[in-house]
Amino acid sequence: MLRIEDLSVSYGSVKALEGVGLEVSQRGLLHGVIGPNGAGKSTLMDAITGRCKPTRGRVFLNDSDITARPIEWRRRMGMSRSFQRTSIFPGIKVGQQLEMVALHLGETDLNSIVDTLELNAMYDLMADSIAYGDQRRVDIALALVGQPSLMLLDEPAAGLSTAETIKLFEHLLAVVRQRNVTALVVEHDVEAVFKFCDAITALDLGKLLTTGTPAEVRRHPHVISAYLGSSA
Amino acid sequence: MTRSPLNSNTGSNKFLGYGLVLILALCGLAIPNVVKSTFYLGLFINAIVLGIAALSIGFLAHQCGLIMFGAAGFTGGATYLFGIAVMHFNWSVTTAAIFCLVASTFISLLIGMVVVRARPLPFAMMTLALAQMLRSVVKITAYREVTGGDDGLTMNWTGNFFGLTQAELARPANFWTVAWLALCGVMLLAWWVGHSRTGEILRATKANEERMRFSGFNTYVPRVLAFGLAGFIAAVSGLLLGLHTAFASPELLDFTTGANSLVSMLIGGASVVTGPILGALLYTVGQDQFGASGHLELLTGLGVVVVVLAFPKGAIGFLQSGIDRFTGRKHASN
Numbered sequence: 096m097l098r099i100e101d102l103s104v105s106y107g108s109v110k111a112l113e114g115v116g117l118e119v120s121q122r123g124l125l126h127g128v129i130g131p132n133g134a135g136k137s138t139l140m141d142a143i144t145g146r147c148k149p150t151r152g153r154v155f156l157n158d159s160d161i162t163a164r165p166i167e168w169r170r171r172m173g174m175s176r177s178f179q180r181t182s183i184f185p186g187i188k189v190g191q192q193l194e195m196v197a198l199h200l201g202e203t204d205l206n207s208i209v210d211t212l213e214l215n216a217m218y219d220l221m222a223d224s225i226a227y228g229d230q231r232r233v234d235i236a237l238a239l240v241g242q243p244s245l246m247l248l249d250e251p252a253a254g255l256s257t258a259e260t261i262k263l264f265e266h267l268l269a270v271v272r273q274r275n276v277t278a279l280v281v282e283h284d285v286e287a288v289f290k291f292c293d294a295i296t297a298l299d300l301g302k303l304l305t306t307g308t309p310a311e312v313r314r315h316p317h318v319i320s321a322y323l324g325s326s327a
Numbered sequence: 328m329t330r331s332p333l334n335s336n337t338g339s340n341k342f343l344g345y346g347l348v349l350i351l352a353l354c355g356l357a358i359p360n361v362v363k364s365t366f367y368l369g370l371f372i373n374a375i376v377l378g379i380a381a382l383s384i385g386f387l388a389h390q391c392g393l394i395m396f397g398a399a400g401f402t403g404g405a406t407y408l409f410g411i412a413v414m415h416f417n418w419s420v421t422t423a424a425i426f427c428l429v430a431s432t433f434i435s436l437l438i439g440m441v442v443v444r445a446r447p448l449p450f451a452m453m454t455l456a457l458a459q460m461l462r463s464v465v466k467i468t469a470y471r472e473v474t475g476g477d478d479g480l481t482m483n484w485t486g487n488f489f490g491l492t493q494a495e496l497a498r499p500a501n502f503w504t505v506a507w508l509a510l511c512g513v514m515l516l517a518w519w520v521g522h523s524r525t526g527e528i529l530r531a532t533k534a535n536e537e538r539m540r541f542s543g544f545n546t547y548v549p550r551v552l553a554f555g556l557a558g559f560i561a562a563v564s565g566l567l568l569g570l571h572t573a574f575a576s577p578e579l580l581d582f583t584t585g586a587n588s589l590v591s592m593l594i595g596g597a598s599v600v601t602g603p604i605l606g607a608l609l610y611t612v613g614q615d616q617f618g619a620s621g622h623l624e625l626l627t628g629l630g631v632v633v634v635v636l637a638f639p640k641g642a643i644g645f646l647q648s649g650i651d652r653f654t655g656r657k658h659a660s661n
Contacts, residue, residue, distance in 0.1 A: 144541070146537075165540075166540040166541055167540045167541075167542075167543050167544055167545055167546075170540070170541055170542060170543035171543045175541065176541055182535060182537060182538045182541070183535065183538065184531050184534040184535050184538060185534055185535070186530075186534055187530070187531060187534060191527075192531065195527055195528070195531060196542040196543070198524075199542065199543055199544060200542070200543050237538065237542060238541075240542070241543065
């Protein structure tokens with residue numbers, strides 16, 4: 096489904112991402128991406144989705160090279176994303192924006208997204224008038240519309256309490272299983288990632304450390320030294 | 328799962344609204360029978376011409392979040408196109424009018440393809456630069472035969488426009504019908520586009536363009552189309568001016584002329600299509616009153632500052648919030 100080869104992104108002399116390769120082939124998975132600050136997690140998301148241009152390397156979606164494709168094209172081909180800072184449509188009702196995107200992308204089962212993410216109560220409310228945690232779920236709902244095969248979520252739990260984070264990950268797990276979509280999730284809350292994700296990729300200083308199951312990643316010596324610390 | 332419909336207007340309410348608007352539009356045709364003063368009728372016609380130009384700015388501002396500083400280029404440019412078609416191509420006035428609208432819209436689309444890529448401030452400045460460039464072009468001595476240079480282009484035509492001769496079009500009582508119908512037409516057009524799916528996409532793009540792109544929408548083409556429509560509306564204003572005054576001058580392309588439309592839009596508000604029209608009416612009447620006092624610019628400046636500070640959403644926004652408070656309704660305009 097997703098394959099990235101030798102992906103590098105530089106901002107001037109700063110190498111934000113260096114020669115990263117990754118393959119995610121199975122659908123219906125929650126795939127976590129972890130790493131300390133400056134590891135290149137968000138840059139990886141941006142480079143995959145076309146928000147920033149890689150200086151080197153290629154991105155493949157379903158074996159098609161999409162490196163030079165525009166954002167909207169990637170979205171229509173089944174790659175969606177949410178953002179570190181909630182990205183919804185302020186001043187437009189929750190339901191109205193979901194319906195607008197659903198109509199455009201040919202989504203026929205908006206109700207199940209709304210039900211799964213528990214957005215019924217706020218369906219007719221202005222998106223900027225609802226609580227922050229609810230806005231995060233609207234953001235994810237917008238990424239889910241249109242039956243994407245791959246969803247990239249950049250710190251979906253940012254700014255949420257521990258209880259809200261757990262609830263959000265429960266929602267995510269339900270969504271990826273029900274809709275058979277794979278979610279690549281960048282998250283700072285390592286415990287949540289290890290608890291809920293089926294696979295994990297660890298980055299440090301723009302380089303890939305390892306990819307594997309939570310147990311494999313937790314045992315990886317580079318991950319322990321670079322990210323989890325000796326207590327992990 | 329129970330959800331209320333997104334549009335809370337019931338069918339009968341909508342029908343009532345449309346009926347009311349139609350009655351008002353028809354009543355407007357009878358204004359020359361009520362306002363007998365040629366002076367005031369002329370003042371109202373000026374307000375309509377200014378209001379349509381303000382509507383073009385307001386449409387783009389409300390739908391795309393883009394402020395056009397160089398609206399004068401599109402209104403004045405259309406007046407010149409009309410004049411050139413009549414005087415130099417020797418086309419009939421109706422053919423020249425159609426040419427003026429089609430060519431203006433086409434040029435607007437071409438310009439839009441470049442300028443809508445810019446952020447709001449560079450966009451505003453680019454439209455202003457284009458208008459100022461056009462002003463310089465019409466003043467170039469080498470083109471004097473075509474544009475009239477500094478003296479402007481005086482138009483003379485035979486034949487008629489929807490049954491009205493040039494002399495009749497110059498009379499406010501006769502011209503009123505043309506101006507009023509044009510006003511109703513462009514308001515209906517702007518309202519329809521605003522309520523269409525394109526309008527919805529434009530406003531969502533204004534709210535969050537990045538999310539729109541990440542939702543699979545092409546955000547460029549709808550904005551080019553919106554710019555083309557704004558250019559068309561501005562061209563209607565310029566055409567009306569040409570038909571009524573039979574004269575095009577470089578001053579029509581000046582920033583101060585465009586500023587009148589911009590200020591009218593600010594006074595009236597841009598959230599609904601009636602806002603810029605109301606603003607233009609208030610501005611035109613205000614100009615007349617302030618002019619009589621001998622302190623036109625001072626009082627205009629003061630008036631604009633007071634209105635913009637006191638009514639940030641314009642006169643129409645103030646009226647709307649008053650009505651909403653009275654009826655206890657939450658209003659969602661587009």
